[in-house]
Amino acid sequence: MGGEDNLASGTLDTDELIKYLKDNKVPSSGFHIQSGVQFKVLMLDSFLYYRQVFADNMIPDAKGFGSLNLRLGMGF
Numbered sequence: 001m002g003g004e005d006n007l008a009s010g011t012l013d014t015d016e017l018i019k020y021l022k023d024n025k026v027p028s029s030g031f032h033i034q035s036g037v038q039f040k041v042l043m044l045d046s047f048l049y050y051r052q053v054f055a056d057n058m059i060p061d062a063k064g065f066g067s068l069n070l071r072l073g074m075g076f
Helices: 004-009 015-025
Strands: 030-041 042-056 064-074
Touching: none
Parallel strands: none
Antiparallel strands: 030 042, 042 064
16 A cells, blocks of 8 residues: 555555555445344343344355354443
């Protein structure tokens, strides 16, 4: 992004960064479906949810990907 001269000055050339991002952009669009449950016991709290993302051009040879998340918390 501008070569070694850009790094030697100690400042980032934002115009070069914007140009780099525009030149390397991968156009993609899609949507996701999410489902989850919440568990509460007194001050302990947890969320378990699954998200399926449907998008072309995100991962080669795949139409999407899924993720499973477990979040734990404690409140007073």
